[in-house]
Amino acid sequence: xxxxxxxxxxxxxxxxxxxxxxxxxxxxxxxxxxxxxxxxxxxxxxxxxxxxxxxxxxxxxxxxxxxxxxxxxxxxxxxxxxxxxxxxxxxxxxxxxxxxxxxxxxxxxxxxxxxxxxxxxxxxx
Numbered sequence: 001x002x003x004x005x006x007x008x009x010x011x012x013x014x015x016x017x018x019x020x021x022x023x024x025x026x027x028x029x030x031x032x033x034x035x036x037x038x039x040x041x042x043x044x045x046x047x048x049x050x051x052x053x054x055x056x057x058x059x060x061x062x063x064x065x066x067x068x069x070x071x072x073x074x075x076x077x078x079x080x081x082x083x084x085x086x087x088x089x090x091x092x093x094x095x096x097x098x099x100x101x102x103x104x105x106x107x108x109x110x111x112x113x114x115x116x117x118x119x120x121x122x123x124x125x
Contacts, residue, residue: 009119022096
């Protein structure tokens with residue numbers, strides 16, 4: 001059974017950086033997709049970034065390009081979301097998601113069958 005555990009959230013000031021981690025257990029192959037979503041209060045879950053565990057170009061939502069980046073450390077079975085130049089509107093719960101294989105609709109929450117519990121990111125002065 002695949003399990004995801006996020007960490008790294010917290011309270012930061014506008015302009016700060018933060019790196020979220022998603023530790024993955026139970027993954028049996030590199031034919032695996034991992035993604036980050038976020039959800040602010042009263043809003044729908046929003047796609048941030050995704051990548052194939054085996055490599056290839058990461059997919060980042062246009063509105064986050066240049067500020068957010070997804071990566072993974074195969075040896076540590078951990079995916080990361082590097083967030084720079086944080087803004088107050090980035091305040092949300094950030095979720096790690098995963099699935100076996102890669103889905104062409106990688107930006108949809110319904111494409112993933114494994115989810116972490118979420119980590120709160122609050123950007124405030």
